[in-house]
Amino acid sequence: SQTIHQWPATLVQPVGSPLSLECTVEGTSNPNLYWYRQAAGRGLQLLFYSVGIGQISSEVPQNLSASRPQDRQFILSSKKLLLSDSGFYLCASRVFANYGYTFGSGTRLTVV
């Protein structure tokens, strides 16, 4: 079965600083990978998804970017964080459409 590792678990960063969140997947190959964000009081918003190495699709315009340098590695980045980037970031993986997603444990980002 799949396992998703996300780190760090919590992060406090000043406005204007860079960001790098990493997600790695074990137990499968060629997964579709996703980055979601939960802002306070809101549901899950899909930020990026990737169907393969180097292939990134952005769902919403924003201050963030994503990269997939390896099959089972998905990175979320920002050059300069904004206060509005605060939230709970979740990485997810999907192998088959009818299996749903497997989620990582998330990263709580607070921009101050």
Next chain:
Amino acid sequence: AQSVTQLDSQVPVFEEAPVELRCNYSSSVSVYLFWYVQYPNQGLQLLLKYLSGSTLVKGINGFEAEFNKSQTSFHLRKPSVHISDTAEYFCAVSDLGGKLTFGQGTILTVHP
């Protein structure tokens, strides 16, 4: 396009009482349906899923859901809740291509 509506943002209930969390969806194509649970500061865990076949689906932790195609609903039920069921619950729909759309979430609070 597909969408998911969770009709209740918060549901308070006493321990050992039954509970129903409501979910309606809209889609122009066949879909798969899912319920996820999220405990505080954790990722999402799959509770159950409907792919095809029997419209009554049983999941983990004593939860079940019934797919009603005519009413486009997929309500989650449990006959007797425990304190440990306190969490946020997300309904989600996936088309055959696998893109998952989540509802806004329902916070279930079980009181002693």
